[in-house]
Amino acid sequence: MKWKFSDDVPIYLQIIELMKVDIASGKYKSGDKLPAVRDLAMEAGVNPNTVQRAYTELEREGLVQSERTSGRFVSIDASKMNEVREDLSRTYIEELFVHLRSLGMDDRSIKDAVAKWEDEDGNIGM
């Protein structure tokens, strides 16, 4: 995983989001073990307390469970996974709308522009 952080948002929030993307996309599956706090801290070049804080928050949200001796594991069922995916997609859509509205576009022309973009060559999805 490549770790690139933006400057103006606390890093623990960015780690949470990156982990959620991996969970929502199915890269992390239920029962998968998360890297140890210190290992992830080393890999990402961040403070171990930051990783700890992100893990604690993921635990609080019920996406991760910690076993006292063996580490932390992803713990999600299908409905939880959909929930995470939906939350993330809402965030991204909101961002898109915020950006485009700031250009002075109204919501109707934003939707038209999205549909148009999708139809263009090279942007055809699944």
Add this chain to the structure above:
Amino acid sequence: METLVCDGLCKYYGNVKALDRVDLTLEEGKIVGLLGPNGSGKTTLIKLASRLLVPSGGSVRICGETPSEITKAMVSYLPDRNYLPEYMNSEELVGMYKDFFADFDEQRAYQMLDSLSIDLKMPLRKMSKGTKEKVQLILTMSRRAKLYLLDEPIAGVDPAARDYILRTIISNYDETATVLISTHLIADVENVLDEAVFLKEGKIVLHQSVDEIKENTGKSVDEYFREVFRC
């Protein structure tokens, strides 16, 4: 537990107030950035905590103790310049540290020297500036200290070496220790910091968690620093 407590700490050089009534408490398990422009008192504060200087007023305590030979056994200090005999090689330096400090972990030092492929027989004077700084940092971080005082550990080395140095710091301190890093290269260190202390003309103008700074200002510590210290 509090690792470092400064209470009304002052240091004057003649008429110059290098530190002016500094109150500062650092908790264990934190990596703290001591950030300020040149001449703001960073090195003076670190030298007071390592007892190279004596306060003009107020007090500094490490784990409850006034700086003395007792605190020197708990504090691992990296000065901002080369302080080791240039004729010695890494192997001899490891031996010297082992003699001096009961908490020195020889095996860890050799592991790190090995991971950098440093020639154990090469004297310091033949090393590049960057390698010298890495050797000094390895020696400093191989102690199991309560408080690490790192004075400008990344100044004067290339970005790859900076990365190595920061990772070495992250991987070598434990939850009962505190690391104080003085630097003006804020952008390079801010991802590893828990807290930032801004020092300006001998006074503390800010002591906050890095997450709080980002949440409250929407800025990186580096940007916020530039704003506070705009010339």
